[in-house]
Amino acid sequence: MNAFPIILGIESSCDDTAAAVIQNHKILSNVIANQKIHQSYGGVVPELASRAHQQNIVPVVNEAIKIAGIKKEDLSAIAYTRGPGLMGSLLVGSSFAKSLSLALDIPLIEINHMVGHILAHFIEDANENPPSFPFLCLTVSGGHTQIVKVSNFFEMEILGETIDDAAGEAFDKAGKIMGLDYPSGPIIDKLAKEGNPDKFKFSKPKVDEFKFSFSGLKTAILYFIQKEVKENPHFIEENLNDLCASIQKTIVDILMEKLIAAAEKTGITQVAIAGGVSANSEIRNRLKSMETEKNWKVFIPKFEYTTDNAAMIAMTGQLKFEQEDFAEINSKSVSKYSIS
Incomplete structure (x- = not known):
């Protein structure tokens, strides 16, 4: 079993407590405990998230080790998310990782959450053939929207x-305006399949080169819906599928235009x-169409490796372990953490 190093990955950057075990690029277990409590608040409540992590972390890690058969x-080694994320949530994961590292006398490896998302592509079953360097990666989540050039x-x-809000936040805020549950992104994606994406037009922000902005779009959606509801109180329910399709098309158009450029x-x-937003079916379909339209080679990870998960942390941990890139025990968690 020990011919190759075995890495435990721990992810606790937001509201999912996750643990995974990897050996030689192969995921042996990948366990996630979701926090349903935030749905009634329409968004993640940091204090509630950190408390839930404290309750979940021991059983989640135990389950990951048990499923892995080790x-x-x-x-x-123990790999953990250092940042970016909610500080209270990050501290639960880092404290546990450090304690386990000390108890077992094995190396500690700190991981940038966004780097983890990108390097999830190198998990054995994430892609049949992983990307070769250099490649571009569009990282889209509730808190981040970036175009990254990956050289190695x-x-x-x-x-x-993004200079303000992320694409995932735009989906969630639009959903909240329409009275949808949180998180709204997957609901909008589902309803959009039955709607007309050209029914309603929303203006796209004008920002420099490869930068993104979604704050203005959120405001435009709010004002448009408020105006229509004033004239017709049943406007949202009568046009829900078309609204979802039109909003989704606008967001995906913005992402794809920048990526193509x-x-x-x-x-x-x-x-x-x-x-997380890369699980959106419209983004995936539009990206796949670029293989013929632009002669791109496109890489889309399995759904389970798109949302916050510990498999990506374990994968990145394995790559850092091979370079003996270990963390100090006094390393501090950080809410903001750039990948470059």
């Missing part, structure tokens, strides 16, 4: 990112997607 003494495992450059400027035709 003992904790078989572990070679740990040499990455942010070509453009980045690919044309850099000359890179290997393009990947990562992050």
Whole structure:
């Protein structure tokens, strides 16, 4: 069993407590405990998230080790999310990882959450053939929207990112305006399949080159719906599918226009997607269409490796372990943490 190092990954950056075990790029277990409590608040409540992590972390790690068919003494290192994320949530994961590292006398490896999303593509069953360097990666989540040039495992450059809100936040806020449950992104994606994406037009923000902005779009959606509801109180329910399809099309158009521009400027035709919003079917379909339209080679990870998960932390931990890139026990968690 120990021919290759065995890495435990721990992820606790937001509201999912996750643990995974990896050996030689193969995920042996991948356990996630979701926090349903935030749905009634329409968003993640940091204090409630950190308390739930404290309750979940021990059983989640135990389950990951059990499913992997190993003992904790078989572990070679502990990888954990250092940031970015909610500070209270990050501290639960980092404290546990440090304690286990000390108890087992094995190395500690700190991981950038966004780097983890990108390097999830190198998990054995994430892609049949992983991308080769260099490639572009569009990382889209509730908190981040970035276009990253990936030159090797740990040499990455942010070509453009959001100057205000992230794409995932735009989906969730639009959903809240329409009275949808949180998180709204998957609900909008489902309803949009039955709607007309050209029924309603929303203006796209004008920002420099590869930068993104979604704050103005959120405001435009709010004002538009308020105006229509004033004239027809049943406007949302009568047009819900078309609203979802039109909003989704606008957000995906913004993402794809910037990504196409980045690919044309850099000359890179290997393009990947990562992050929770990359589970959106419209983004996936539009990206796949670029294989014929732009002659791109496109890489889309399995759904289970798109949302926050510990498999991506374990994968990145394995790559850092191979370089003996270990963390100090007094390393501090950080809410903001750039990948370049």
